[in-house]
Amino acid sequence: MSTPRGVTGSILTSATDGAAQTATAPFGHALVRAAEANPRIVGLTADLGKYTDIHVFAEKFPARFFQMGMAEQSLVGCACGLARTGFVPFATTYAVFATRRAYDFIAIGAALGRANVKIVAGLPGLTTGYGGTHQGIEDLALMRSIPNLTVIDPCDATETAQATAAIAEHPGPVYMRLLRGQVPVVLDPQTHRFALGRAALLRDGADVAFVSTGLMTGRALEAAAELAGTGVRAAVLHVATIKPFDRDAVAALLKRVPRVVTAENHVVTGGLGSAVADLVVEAGLSVRLRKIGIPDCFCDSGSLPYLVQRYQMGVPDLAAAARALLR
């Protein structure tokens, strides 16, 4: 396969893959729907309203929207204060800024006292070509280690919208990764039902299992379809809620299909792959496991197709990892 040659894209276009169908700003529109039903929902951002789709909410509910400027500690702290006066604040920025700059405010301000704060974080993993400063590659590992915090990585527009509605109803602190702008539609909104804390078996198969999260689930489904063409039956278990981790669903699948490829848009340290590996050891399962994700490095900048190939996170890489387990 030839190496893609492109240029680093605009920061506004984080959509990846050549999706047949996309939806515009699914988080922003879902938040508006939730806010129409619940007047306690408020929104905040740290100078990234346009870039995190919360401008849709801000335009609809200007009195319930607070611009905090480029100040992520203030963003999260202020959201915690609003939660402590009975509001349901949704605070947006990029994953790198939320988790690296405001970590203590998420841990102590939000999680320790279970403040009802929703942190929605853009540019997860390789959804921007802007390099190490903007790619949120280790946020899941950081957030997953904080007690009381719910952590979600939705896979597409359908799930982003459904998860937004779900966390608005869920009391307690949440960290959710955001796919923004033109977001691929992978799951059918008519049939898919996001359930907080529950993994979803999107495809069954007896030969090999993909356990995936975030946008890697779309690629896992494509890889499974490709494998089916060569007679390999691959299951795809989508783990949208990273924490609390649906151990039962993962263990049940791995008992049945003891060859697993984990796939995450995140470093392979401390995220979904690590959670699955922990489970395998703790449950005493006999499983062959391969982790697909960003290796232990900060990524280059560049076009997304180039980066996805360079760091071996594309559909061919997933299919190859599955085949390797079958040899």
Add this chain to the structure above:
Amino acid sequence: MNAAAPTADLPALRRRAHALRRHVLRMAEIVGQGYVGQGLGIADLLATLYFGELRFDPKNPAWPDRDRFVLSIGHYAIGLYAALAEAGVIPLGELDTYGADGSRLEMSAPETTPGVELTGGSLGHGLTQSVGMALGLRLDGRGARVFNLLSDGECQEGSTWEAAMAGAHHGLGNLYAFIDCNNQQADGPPAKVMGLEPLHAKWAAFGWHTQRVNGNDPAAILAALAAAHATPGRPHAIVLDTLMGRGVPLFEQREKNHFIRVAPEEWTVAKSQLEAAAP
């Protein structure tokens, strides 16, 4: 319920401040050490607030229309517990459990204790959350106000200034920040650790209605509050110059009094010094 604006009675406030200092010494003596200097130094502010300013219901600490007292500096808990007990929010007898294993009166105040609005202690959080509370109370149309107590050293945290910007930008006239300048942080006086002054000019430059008063004088604190109330539409900074260990010369004169270790025989001296200055 303390819902009407309390009337200022200076002799009564001074008696309350003295009572708080007694409680502080009682807690510190049981533990044998601690943030006794801070507890004594801030007693005049806490007495003035809890018995001259704050609207709250001791029987219902979660009353939605209460004024919020937000303690950023969790280690000042010894002073806050004294005030909460004196005000009837927690039982007086419970003060004897301060810092003990299993007690809810932890050495750094946790939000699970009645009357404690948030878990401070990781410095630089309190004002950011106070901004959110003030926004929320305003959005709800409640007249309640937010009073945040910071330390001088806490003004070294960048998040304090992020929040200061936000409070002014959003025009939070229902937000009050007291900055306790006791000139002592963990590694020494701020001028040596990381210079802070001119604090008045800094807060004013950030858009806050700013005053600087003697924080050990309830009359001065009341006057500052009255001036703040008369200045709507902006948040209020009241920089308080206080003396650590105030009321107990033994502790006032100790050179390094951020965390005081006290010999058993010194408690008798400390208590008699305090009572000698009773109002």
